[in-house]
Each structure stands twice: as structure tokens, then as C-alpha cells.
Amino acid sequence: MNSPGPIELIIIGTLHSRHNTAKRYTPEALRQILLALRPHLICTETEARHIGDDGYYKLDLEPESLMDKWPDGVVPDQVARQLGIRQVSFERDGRDQRYRETRYFEREERAYAQFQELVSQLASSDPMCVEYKIAEMLDRAEKCQLLLDQSAGPEIINSEAFDHVIRIKHSCSATLLPLLTKYGGYEEMIADLRFYWEEWEDRNTIMADNLTRICGEHPGQRLVAVTGCEHRYALRDRLAGRPGIALREFWEVLDCVQQLPEASEQLDRLDEAAGASPREEAR
DSSP, X not given: OOOOOOEEEEEEEEOGGGGGTOSSSOHHHHHHHHHHHOOSEEEESSOGGGBOTTSSBXXXXXXXXXXXXXXXXXXXXHHHHHHTOEEEEOSOTTHHHHHHHHTHHHHHHHHHHHHHHHHHHHHHHOTTSHHHHHHHHHHXXXXXXXXXXXXXXXXXXXXXXXXXXXXXXXXHHHHHHHHGGGSTTOHHHHHHHHHHHHHHHXXXXXXXXXXXHHHHTSTTOEEEEEEEGGGHHHHHHHHTTOTTEEEEOHHHHSOHHHHOHHHHHHHXXXXXXXXXXXXXXXX
């Protein structure tokens, strides 16, 4: 008797509420991708307590109310219902409670405001210092991400190129942290930034471990994990090489020329600009 092959795991990076203002990677584009993939299971970045025994969200709010804030949560739930498949959480258990107990978002907002204050001071006093130059690179990476969010199609957001933008953004943050300790009066900011970075790393590790466990429970099947696009590289790095898991991109699985013509045209233009024959290298 033949044993089942490896799990085909497709991690789809999303834009959260920014899907609603994106020109190409709209909620409908996400819906069409999920429907075309026809996965055995959808893994979702929400706590397990929000998913009922039937595998669908049990939130009290109407989908219309949630769509404004959480389109990449509503759309997978609608697709799961349409395809008759289940959803399962790969999120950190107790995430929201932990956020409340640690004042996660309050500390993030406070640290960001203090960081912007320090960067403004450096721009005036020492614009050639390494800390300011790294902060400039961080700002450019963030602006690049926002521009891609608004104008790029789903194939670009789900690509190694976009992942590198996020890698640069996070690398700048991690590199800056120890360098900022020499500036007096910002001890609270440094503590908050260190907390935020540790939480980020821990959460990605937990989510990757949860995905590994879920994959082990569904051998030989196609699974889709829907997650915020900044998690993509972190999850793929952690899952690469784990036995029994074959990581794939959605555009590797689908015939994108037929399924997603606008995204295909974008890749063709990028190939032509680089001097390659359209679609040849993308395949």
C-alpha cells in the first residue's frame, strides 16, 4: 500500500483591512485564489475559540460589519462554507488576552512615537550617523511596502521579492535596537521595542509549530494558510526543510495566465523590464 505523499502547504500572505483599498489584491481576488486552489483545509490566523465545531467562524458580528476591518478573515470563511471544507486555527492560543495583559498595542504606539521623536532629533543633530541611516532605510522599506500593498497584484505580494522588502524592514528594526541604547532618556522605548520584537519572534515560532502539527494530521492533502503578509517569510523560513511538508506558492499551483490575468500581466511587464522572455522565468 502506497503511503500518502507530503503535505502541499500554500502560505498566502494578505493585507488585512488594506485589501479594501488595494487596486489589484482586492477581497475578490483573494476569494478567487482560494476557490481555484480548492484546498482540503484552510488554516486561519485567528484564535481557535472563534471557530465552531463545524469549522466556521462563530463570531456574532455580521460579515458586512467584519468585512471593513477583517476582509482576509471573512473571505476564507465564506470560501470554506462554499467549498464545504473546514477551517482550523494556527494562531497562538490566548493571543488577544495576552495582548490585553501586556498592553501590547499601547506599548507599540508609545514606542513608535518615541522612536519618531528620536529620529527627528538625529536628522537635525547628526544625519550622517549610522542610527539615522538605518532609520532612513527602515522608512523607505515601510513606504515600499505600502506602495506595493496598494498597487501590486497577489502574485507580487506572495513572492520572494516582497518578502525581501519585509526582511529589510525587520532587519533594520533588529539592527537598530542595540544601537539605540546609547541615547539617554529612551530606556522605556528600548524596553518596549525589545518586548515587541521578542513577541513577534515567539508568535511566528508558535504559528509555524502549529502548522507543522496540523500538516501531520492531514497527510497527502493540500492545505492553505492565510496570514498577514509580514508573517510569510518568517513562517516559510521556519517550515523550510521540515519533513513531510512541501511549501508551494499559489501561483505555482494555479495556471495564473487563466486564473489571474492581471497578476500575470504584471509579471510579464517585470520580466520584460529585466530583459527576460515573458512568463519563462516566472515559471
